[in-house]
Amino acid sequence: MDCNCVSDLLLTPPVPALWTPGEASRMGALFCGSRGIAFPDWAYKPESSPGSRQIQLWHFILELLQKEEYQSVISWQGEYGEFVIKDPDEVAKLWGLRKCKPHMNYDKLSRALRYYYNKRILHKTKGKRFTYKFNFSKVVLVNYPLLDMASSPFLLQNHFNGGSAAPDCSPLTPEALQSLFPRLPESGRGTSLFDRVATAPGPEGDKLRLDTFPFLSSAAPCYSKPPSLLGPYPRNPPFDYPWGFNPYLSGAFSLNNCPKLPPGSLYPSHFYPNPLQTNLGQLPHPFSSLLPPGEVAGGGERGAAGQTGVTNGTAGGQPRLCLPPYPGALSLGRTDIGNGGSVGERERRETNTPGTGLGLGLGLGLGLGLGLGGMGLGGGAGGRQSPSERRGGVKQDPESDSDLEITDLSDCSSDNEPDFSITKETRLSGRSQILVEGKKGGALPPLSSLPPPVSPHPLKSLVPLTPPPPSLPLSLSPSMALVERHRETETLKLIHS
DNA sequence: GCCGGAACGT
């Protein structure tokens, strides 16, 4: 059957071009056939994941959530990460369209969603009909395997690592960044994403950089406290969720997932994802407020064309963000969690995958579940398995279901992935803190000056006792390190003296 | 509505 599954729905125009095809390819982007649409390959799931090029339901859900036109069908609602399927039938229909499954219905779709429970991508919001909640730490990971994170063990190590990792964090340096994003040209002056951001002067540079690595400055990796445990979430801002999730998501997943997509239905070939501009205006308040009006409005080189009605999500109207934000974002107030011992053994089994580079060093605390545990990198299970066997691998005992009731990310951070032994892989030479940049004040206070964890609880110690300032959080945005590197150096000197 | 087992398809 050759159904026309594309349903141009969700074909979000990726964003006008800062990328040229050449640039994209240098960065390891994937090109979508003759259409010339490029996406960074990290926008896909890890290669180790078979079928990674195929749209997954949660991708699709996020896409829908991102699109304003589907707000009446599905939308963010309630807590952080929570969304409501307002029109189950319609969502199912759209999903069926996408997957060329004409008989799709909500019952089936919801079954697929339920499979995400075990993977901790989603969980159900009990008592609320058609309401689910994303576990963004997982979602983000899948989209941002962060490449060779194993060799860049400096990000947020202590926030989501389940306490087993070394307390050290390396400062973000250009070198570290390079190792993080090896595909970025090292010194292609003026051409690389890196340089673009690195050379951006002053506060504007920060903005750009922040946006360059949205996954570092937003979403899961950044919150230091489980959304549900956070203080009152700004429910009532100009828009509910001010910042876009992943500029690549919609484009990447929707455009490439259906091979039958008629070439003509795609965006003009000059549209390429533009990490620099995509969601600037979709940043949470602290971020978006930094944007100069011109930038927010999408000035500059952005072509006027191509934005399918959504006006880039920023100009004029409120952006319909995809991922709900956690404005507080990350705190570098690392806490020394020397004890990883409390982490469940089961989780350890699931996620600790020695020898796999991908997840190791994921100090970001991004879940490994999908990237490693869930996907079974390393191919432990080599052959074919019976369904029951397969299931057994995921859920080893019925009781384990309890951990699936994740209602906040602290659970995630503690009961699963972060547990992998980063420590041994992360030989941080010396520095044990992430430099705080992008803040007017300059560097992060030395570790010793950070408030000690008050709660003896290993999990709670992961959480800062006081919410981060409303201003730009201690972003991990690597790019920040670039710009203020000199400042850091100065600060370090002071600290050392 | 929601859950999760089972078989099956890709």
Add this chain to the structure above:
DNA sequence: ACGTTCCGGC
């Protein structure tokens, strides 16, 4: 691996 389909049970 990631669903899809079906289904019994709550």
